Each structure stands twice: as structure tokens, then as C-alpha cells.
Amino acid sequence: MSTMMTISDTAAWLSEHDNYLIFTHRRPDGDTIGCAGALAQGLREAGKTAFVFNNTETTRRYLRFVAGFLAPDDYDPDHVVFVDAASLNLFPKNSDKYTSAVSLCIDHHPSNTLYAQRTCLDGSFASCGEIIYEILMALSGSISAETAECLYAAVSTDTGCFAFSNTTANTLRVASLLINAGAPHREINKLLFRTKTRNRIKLEGALYSGFEYYFEGVVAISTITRDMIEIANVSEDDMDDIASLPGVVEGARVGITIREMSSPDGCKVSVRTSSPLVNAHAVCERFGGGGHPMAAGFTIDKPVSEVKEALLRTLREFL
């Protein structure tokens, strides 16, 4: 049983204890990274010892937000804190010894499995960063420029720089306060939202040139072949959020991304939908996958052409 904590409970608990090790989740995004950096910074400013676990999956673009807080190998924490993570299997690589005793989880995913001894959870927030903001305000009454920088990264990443549909009035209110507190929003926006590598540009060129449309344009399919990946020489970091591309086409309510994997004949498929007729989870379940109603996926051991045909047959039942 996890003890459910309010924001002020959480601030009080953090204030009463010490020696924290903060974890980011697998395939870390700006929200988990920004939250971890902000919490470490805020706790240190409150006189505590706090480090961030060295999640080796942290990509180049996010490293700056935790670089100053990475725990030394011999650090022996009193308390493990996991931020922006709904379940224990999101603990990063090489952290098995910490998963048995998570003192505190701070999260905004409604699907949180309440795996921690204490849980501060509010699914109404667009980003976990907004919760950390409230906790640090309750803890210290103010936010430093260093903390604001991390929190701005958290809040802006999870909302696609305030353009995604999860954005709320509170997201913008907190972002405004973070800029007033000194967050370098221009620099972060440029870094996170207005920069693409040359390889990413090349891949997008190939993808956009090959978009296919079905059902009078309601379905847009983007196919990423092994050849495209090789020619563009893209890394996993370059492929960030690549599955969102077909969904931006005017009139397309279902955006499908089929990625040819390196294993022979294998494909990874992502389905995004804004159509009330198509439940992405239901579509992907047919192929042994799943997810959410608006975003789901599956992997399959078949070549691209067969996968595409099977998907279109399935979609015909829905549309």
C-alpha cells in the first residue's frame, strides 16, 4: 500500500528527510529529466544532499539539465525518489538494487501503479514539472533561476512547447512564472523545439516525399525503411517523436508510421488517431500490441507491404 501524499505533505516529507537519489525513467524525456534536475537543485538549495541517478539512456539534448547532479558511484542514499514514472519497470538500466524500496514517487500519469511507499500523484497536470513546481514552492517559497531552467524544460517538453492538446491554462501560468524566475526560455525553445540535425532533416525529406493516403485522405501512412535510415544516417535521438509526423496532414485523422526494423522482415508500427471511429488501442490489439485510445503500437514479424495491407484491411472495419 502506498501512502497518498498531497503537495504540502510531499514538501514537508522532503523537508524532514535527507540524502536523496532521484531517478529518471527509461528512454528519458524532458519532463522526467527536468523534474529530476529541478528537484535536486531545489533540495540542495534547501540544504539537503541530493543526486540524480546516471541514466545512461539520457540523450545529448537533455544532459545539460542533470549534468551537475549525477551521483558518484559510491553514493549511498537514504531515500530513492522516482519522478514522472508510472511503474517500476520504467526504472533505468543498472538500477535493480534500488527498485525494492522507493521512498517517494511524484507523477502525473493516471495509470500510476502506486509502487512507491509514498505517492504524490495528480493526473490533471499536463506535465510532472508542474507538480514539482508546486512542491518546491511549498518547500522554499521561491524558485531559483537554475531550478526554473530545469522546470521550464520539463513543462515545455511534455506539452510540445505548449502546442499539444494536453496543455492547460495552468501549464502556461507556470511557464510564465518560470520565465519571470529566470528560465532561459529562448535558449531552451531553440534547443528543444527549433533545432533538427542534418540527418533528421534528410530523413524527414524522404518521409514527407513518401507519405501515402488512404480512405480519401483520412489515413496517412509514413513508412521508414532500413534504406532511409541508412542513407540519412539517423540515430535514435534523431528519430525522436517521428511517429507524430503523419498526424499533422490536413484531413488525416489516423496517422500510421511503419518502421522497418533491422531484424529480417520485422516492423514496428505506431498508430495515432484523432478520429472517434478509430480506437488506436483496438487496432493494435489485433496485431498483439496495444496502448491508449489515441496512441498505440505493435511490432510484427512481417515485411512492410504485408503489414500495410493488413492494417488497411483492419481500418476498413472501423472507417
Added chain:
Amino acid sequence: MSTMMTISDTAAWLSEHDNYLIFTHRRPDGDTIGCAGALAQGLREAGKTAFVFNNTETTRRYLRFVAGFLAPDDYDPDHVVFVDAASLNLFPKNSDKYTSAVSLCIDHHPSNTLYAQRTCLDGSFASCGEIIYEILMALSGSISAETAECLYAAVSTDTGCFAFSNTTANTLRVASLLINAGAPHREINKLLFRTKTRNRIKLEGALYSGFEYYFEGVVAISTITRDMIEIANVSEDDMDDIASLPGVVEGARVGITIREMSSPDGCKVSVRTSSPLVNAHAVCERFGGGGHPMAAGFTIDKPVSEVKEALLRTLREFL
């Protein structure tokens, strides 16, 4: 001589007069359109008669924000109001008879020529929408959902959905209040920032595939040929903000877009720079054009290949 008006002066003046015709500027963007719609709506809610001039350059994506306010042909206003427009030559087509007596200009461009009888100008605002927000709050003390919708379009468009470097803490504060007032931000974000036509997608595919890099990647060049435009079948609306694409490449400090025009051998060139070494205005001045230090342009009667060579020779002097 224009009388400079504060926000409360402007609200008081609007309250004391009636029968307004509001103008959007040439090649209208979301800021001028959203401001005009919001001002018309807010004035009507305050019991005034207010219409928006039918600017025939208004594109499909923005029409909804002014569609309910378009002036009938026989409307004879007492006062002409021009929003988000720095100079008289930005009056739209077929509006010559109104330019001689502009009662009020509300604007955020520091370059405003003070052409109106009264001017409410504050260059510190990222969008004119933020000024209209303050004026309507001073006029009525609240913002309706209909007004908030128009103002959200204004504020978000001029800041690229809060990602451009002009975004301030105030922009986000006002956007947050507009959402609280009922602005359908999810729908507007999807419409304005997360929708691309199929033709635009096709053009971006061709452009991204053809980006060229010079000076170790500091200069990125995007070339839009007549063929590309024909094959993708893009309209001017589809080409919106196309000159910003090369500037997003990692490492590129100078983004150049060369567009082949329909006249034989003519090109339109846009230069965007974030490099302290390269002044876009100075570069474009060499070719008979000009603009701002960070964004400038020119047209030239030469084929693409010659233009590119001449530009690279000029840039070599700066870099």
C-alpha cells in the same frame, strides 16, 4: 502629429465613441486578424457598432476569426481603427478612401510611423493581441469566450505557439488567462500549428531532401524551384513561413531560402541569421534589398545558380 495613448486612454476613447471600422494589414497574419476580431467582438459586447473591413487577402485558416464581423459594402463608419500595422502602406487593397483619416492605431511594432490621429503603441509586447487584451480588460473588466478565441489566435500566431524568441512571460500569462476565459486553445493549436496540407508536406519533402550546407554547416540553403512548386501544387497559403525552414538545422546560423519566381530567371531570396557575424540586412543591401539585422530579403533577375554563387561570395566576407 499623432496623440500617444496609454491603454486606459485608449479604452476610454473607445468607450466615448462609436461606429468603428477595423482594418487588418496586408498579407494578414493571425495577430492582425485575431486583434480585429477580438476588438470587434469586445466593442459589440460593450454596446458599440463595430465591423472589420473585408481584407480580400485573408487566407482560409484565419477567416473564421473575422467571418462574423465583415462590414457590409454600405457601412459608413465614424472611426477607422488599424491594428498591428506599422505604416499606412500596409492598408489592404481597395481601402484607399479610408487611409486619410485613421482615428486610432493600436500596434506593437517599434517602427510604427505614427500615421494615425491617435496611437496606442508598446513595442515591448510580443503580439498586438496582448495590447488588445489589456484594452478590452480596461474597457469591460472581463473577456468573453468569443473574444478570448480571437485573442488566443493573435497571441499564439505572433509567437509561433510560444516557441519564437519574442515570447515573454507576459505572453504566456495572457494566454493562460485566455484559456481560462474559454479560448478553445486545443482546436486553434491544431488548426494553426499542427496542420499541414498534403501539398505543403510534399513541398517540404522536396526541400528537406535538397538542403545544401556551406561554411562547415554554418550556412544552410533551401532552394524552391518552379518545378517543385508545380509538382507539389502549393498555394501561397501553403508557402507560409517557408523561409524559416533552413534556420532550424543544427549548427546553421544563416538560413537562406532562394525561390525561383515565375518570371524568367527571377529569384526571391530570404536571409535569416542568428550569427553575430552576419547582418542579414547588410547582406541583402548588396543585392538591392534590405530588412532587419536578423531577417532580410531581396529579389533579383538572375537564375538560381548565379544567385547562390553571388550570395556565397558575399557571405565569405562576413564569415
